[in-house]
Amino acid sequence: MKIRVIGGGLAGPEAALTAARLGCDVDLYEMRAIVNGQPRLTPAHQTIEFGELLCSNSLKSESPNTTPWLLKEEMRRAGSALLRIADETAVPAGHALAVDRVEFSLRIAEAIAAEPRIRVIREEVTSLVQDGNGPEYITILATGPLTSPALSAEIQRITGSEHLAFYDSISPIVDAETIDMDRVYFAARWDKGTADYINCPMSREEYDRFFDALVEAEAAEAKEWEQLDYFEGCLPIEVLAKRGRDTLRFGPMKPVGLRDPRTGKTPWAVVQLRKENLRADSYNLVGFQNHLKWGEQARVLRLIPGLENAKFLRYGQIHRNTYICAPALLDKHLRLKADPSIHFAGQLSGVEGYTESIATGMLAGIYAANLAQGREPALAPRSSAIGSLVHYITEANPKEFQPANITFDLLVPLEEELRKRVRDKKERHRIQCERALVEFDSWLSSVALTNAPSISSR
Numbered sequence: 001m002k003i004r005v006i007g008g009g010l011a012g013p014e015a016a017l018t019a020a021r022l023g024c025d026v027d028l029y030e031m032r033a034i035v036n037g038q039p040r041l042t043p044a045h046q047t048i049e050f051g052e053l054l055c056s057n058s059l060k061s062e063s064p065n066t067t068p069w070l071l072k073e074e075m076r077r078a079g080s081a082l083l084r085i086a087d088e089t090a091v092p093a094g095h096a097l098a099v100d101r102v103e104f105s106l107r108i109a110e111a112i113a114a115e116p117r118i119r120v121i122r123e124e125v126t127s128l129v130q131d132g133n134g135p136e137y138i139t140i141l142a143t144g145p146l147t148s149p150a151l152s153a154e155i156q157r158i159t160g161s162e163h164l165a166f167y168d169s170i171s172p173i174v175d176a177e178t179i180d181m182d183r184v185y186f187a188a189r190w191d192k193g194t195a196d197y198i199n200c201p202m203s204r205e206e207y208d209r210f211f212d213a214l215v216e217a218e219a220a221e222a223k224e225w226e227q228l229d230y231f232e233g234c235l236p237i238e239v240l241a242k243r244g245r246d247t248l249r250f251g252p253m254k255p256v257g258l259r260d261p262r263t264g265k266t267p268w269a270v271v272q273l274r275k276e277n278l279r280a281d282s283y284n285l286v287g288f289q290n291h292l293k294w295g296e297q298a299r300v301l302r303l304i305p306g307l308e309n310a311k312f313l314r315y316g317q318i319h320r321n322t323y324i325c326a327p328a329l330l331d332k333h334l335r336l337k338a339d340p341s342i343h344f345a346g347q348l349s350g351v352e353g354y355t356e357s358i359a360t361g362m363l364a365g366i367y368a369a370n371l372a373q374g375r376e377p378a379l380a381p382r383s384s385a386i387g388s389l390v391h392y393i394t395e396a397n398p399k400e401f402q403p404a405n406i407t408f409d410l411l412v413p414l415e416e417e418l419r420k421r422v423r424d425k426k427e428r429h430r431i432q433c434e435r436a437l438v439e440f441d442s443w444l445s446s447v448a449l450t451n452a453p454s455i456s457s458r
């Protein structure tokens with residue numbers, strides 16, 4: 001059975017090269033092309049080349065026992081074509097793997113041209129329906145954060161409009177250890193459920209000071225093409241604030257039902273912090289997605305009682321990003337539950353970042369090739385970095401689903417007993433990575449991976 005890969009960015013070429021290496025014929029569609037002497041591009045791509053890196057040239061850390069390293073190590077062991085090319089085109093970048101972006105794209109084009117099983121078609125795909133005239137094929141959709149409008153409409157048609165998002169709206173995350181616990185309190189609104197939220201209470205004066213700083217704070221520059229015409233449901237906090245002094249007190253900073261047990265009174269306004277992970281070592285500021293410059297966020301958010309000395313692990317962001325609600329739509333082989341002939345990979349599938357996109361492209365290529373040849377491939381192990389990414393995108397709460405990079409939060413945590421015994425965080429991470437690689441190697445030997453080196457040559 002033939003494979004049709006749509007998208008010639010990062011995930012698409014990786015999927016195509018992987019499937020071809022495993023013996024499948026692949027049609028690789030890319031809409032960027034020279035048409036009537038003019039380049040036809042997306043709003044952010046500047047070339048028609050495969051594997052164009054849209055912004056930075058870094059594939060992140062190479063420091064052993066970090067999660068970006070672990071993900072890359074797994075990809076090397078599985079024979080990822082794009083990672084090999086990244087290694088070959090690396091430029092000095094300290095502990096990171098950064099590439100010469102022009103050379104990187106060039107070598108991907110060469111690898112594709114050298115693969116007789118891949119046919120490149122420079123065309124925008126707008127339909128996912130198999131016309132029934134030709135032989136059946138498997139589709140790998142890897143059209144990325146800037147999927148063309150016509151194809152986005154087609155994806156909405158087959159998945160339901162509520163399952164395709166066009167923006168990332170991310171709230172800031174704060175390191176739990178840096179919250180002043182004397183100034184905040186745990187409570188659930190109206191005491192319903194367990195008191196999981198940290199509440200930062202504000203007096204009227206504190207609220208006014210915070211409000212004034214917020215509405216005057218400088219916004220991050222939006223790229224012209226981003227056209228951030230926000231949905232009402234995920235308005236940036238500063239946009240909401242500009243509608244009136246009390247809008248936030250009736251919205252994300254609503255104090256009702258959150259009486260401060262220490263005073264018995266309801267504060268003028270409350271900022272709620274929600275656990276980011278089960279270990280509760282980081283919290284996000286509920287409803288505080290924003291589009292402010294990072295320095296401005298630090299300045300304004302530290303006016304919140306309890307966060308005066310907060311360390312922000314991530315700042316709020318809002319940017320254009322097309323992605324599906326993977327937990328509602330995909331099975332663990334990255335296939336659409338409603339139509340298993342359609343596989344998803346890359347940023348569109350709900351992962352975030354260059355390396356994560358390439359990794360899911362590789363996995364989709366392995367799965368699709370095995371299925372095309374009549375084998376049901378074993379799932380990448382949950383304990384591996386790549387298995388953890390898939391676990392996250394398929395098992396997260398669909399109502400709150402946000403794309404994610406690979407982090408230790410997504411990996412299988414160590415057992416309680418071991419966590420207690422091993423106090424050193426670095427040592428815990430080393431153990432997690434070691435376990436991941438052992439299980440990943442054993443999975444590799446169970447799936448068909450023609451020509452893949454079994455062990456990293458680096």
Ligand SMILES: Cc1cc2nc3c(=O)[nH]c(=O)nc-3n(C[C@H](O)[C@H](O)[C@H](O)COP(=O)(O)OP(=O)(O)OC[C@H]3O[C@@H](n4cnc5c(N)ncnc54)[C@H](O)[C@@H]3O)c2cc1C
Binds near residue numbers: 054148
């Ligand atoms: C502006 C911007 C900057 C980013 N910067 C970074 C960064 O610095 N670091 C990082 O790790 N991540 C970054 N990302 C996030 C992400 O990792 C990259 O977008 C990455 O390129 C995603 O890989 P992909 O293969 O999923 O999508 P892409 O690389 O975008 O590839 C998708 C391809 O599909 C094609 N396509 C779209 N629609 C169709 C269609 N209908 N028919 C045929 N082809 C189609 C597109 O032309 C494109 O070539 C950035 C994202 C954006 C939008």
